[in-house]
Amino acid sequence: MLSRVFGFGRRPFESLSEQEILALAISSEEDDGRIYRAYADGLTENFPQSAKVFEEMAEEEDGHRDSLIELFRKRFGERIPLIRREHVKGYYERKPDWLVRPLGIEHVRSQAEAMERQAYLFYVEAAKRTADASTRKLLDDLAVAELGHETLAQRLEQKHVPGEVKDEETAAEQRQFILTYVQPGLAGLMDGSVSTLAPIFAAAFATHDTWQTLLVGLAASIGAGISMGFTEVAS
Known part of the structure; x- marks a missing residue:
């Protein structure tokens, strides 16, 4: 854990050889393709048209x-070194938000844009550190391709997610938010409040000290309601 936080045992990017830079680029592209497919899987049920966009971006x-x-095979042979993002100090990392369910469509779109920007910056820096002409050309081409992915994503959205479909997906996401978070939270709030107030009112009738009992009861019911509301949302 500490090694991940402080970067112990991780290589500085500037220390990587051209072979290692290519290996890192290969593993990064593989990871990004898998992330896009994970996004597509998470969106298929509620946003099938947007899921198609991420399937094509994975391709x-x-x-x-x-x-x-x-290119790696031509220059270095068949054995590709195992080097990934987490092995390089200062290299960007992907938060595993693709594991979260349900996936929010706007969040996924913004994450995809961030992924392309990060990949573009990586290829720009990698090209600067490469002397081989063919390798540098490919890295420059990939940088341009990553920069153009925003346009690609827009074209794919126009193809799969026209205006009316996007409006439907936005409305569906709002309904999903209400059903996933707001409704369970309100149910927990009501449950906690009612279950706490019932014995408090009984005590008030028994002791005839209604005002003090009411104050204590309100405080207890609000606390219980908030607690159960958060529990319902988190469960």
Whole structure:
């Protein structure tokens, strides 16, 4: 854990050889393709049209990976070193938000844009550290491709998610938020409040000190309601 936080045992990016830079690019493209497919899987049920966008973006990443592997074979042979993002100090990391369910469509779109920006910056820096002409050309081409992914994503959205479909998905996401968080929270709030107030009112009638009992009861019911509301939302 501490090694991840402080970067112990991780290589500085500037210390990587051209072979290692290519290996890192290959693993990064593989990971991004898998992330896009995970996004597609998470969106398929509620946002099937947007899921198609991420399926096609994953295929685009597969093409980048294949180009990198072909170049690696020509220069360094068949054995690709195992080097991933988490092995490089200061290198960007992906938060595993694709494991969260349900996936929010707007969140996924913004994350995809961030992924492409990060990949673009990586290829720009990688090209600067490469002397081989063919490798540098490929890295420059991939940087341009990553920069153009925003346009690609827009074209894919126009193809799969026209205006009326996007409006439907936005409305569906709002309904999903209400059903997932708001409704359970309100149910927990009501449950906690009612279950706490019932014995408090009974005590008030028994002791005839209604005002003090009411104050204590309100405080207890509000606390219980908030607690159960959060519990319902988190469960």
